[in-house]
Amino acid sequence: GQQVMQIPQYQHVQEGEDFTTYCNSSTTLSNIQWYKQRPGGHPVFLIQLVKSGEVKKQKRLTFQFGEAKKNSSLHITATQTTDVGTYFCAGQGGSYIPTFGRGTSLIVHP
Amino acid sequence: DTGVSQDPRHKITKRGQNVTFRCDPISEHNRLYWYRQTLGQGPEFLTYFQNEAQLEKSRLLSDRFSAERPKGSFSTLEIQRTEQGDSAMYLCASSLVNGPYNEQFFGPGTRLTVL
16 A cells, blocks of 8 residues: 655754754655644644645645655744744555655654 | 634543544635654554535545534544554644645644543
8 A cells, every 4th residue: 555654753953943844655655745743632624735856835834735746845944933843745546545644753853 | 713613632541442533624615635654753644525416435544433523514533442553642723725836734643542
């Protein structure tokens, strides 16, 4: 079955440093979504990528979808303490079943 | 509040008991998902409905798990004969088919503890 791997599992950064998390699927995806989960909270949708090679930006966040539609990344520029949380990618193949990665927990030190 | 709601928020039960959780999706959303999340893991898909039809249930963890969405609105997830390994957060999410962003809106979850 479809597997989605996400690295790293944890990332400690000093406030102001950049952060990147990577997501790799074992199969070609129809789309990939990114979610953020704050400690004690529930996942909140950030963005969906659909096209091969797509790049989308949301303020300090940059999302990329690979040319082969099997990998994706989320990059945060100049992290802030409000960026703390776990970032999940969720890939969908031919079905509507989303497969979530294990997540990358971002810890920002002031 | 027009978001996804789940009830109860916490459930403590003894091994062998049955439990039922309820999810109320955003009112106009026709797709509803159930997930399980354990510590340090991402949400694990269990099942989903489009309106009242359960379109995928092969991922339910065992035959002790069942879900319903009788009128295409709220949904229930039942676990029979609970085991300690069932302890987890159970999340519900809803979405709009063919919505502009295909995003899922998650509820706050029901945390199950099996003693």
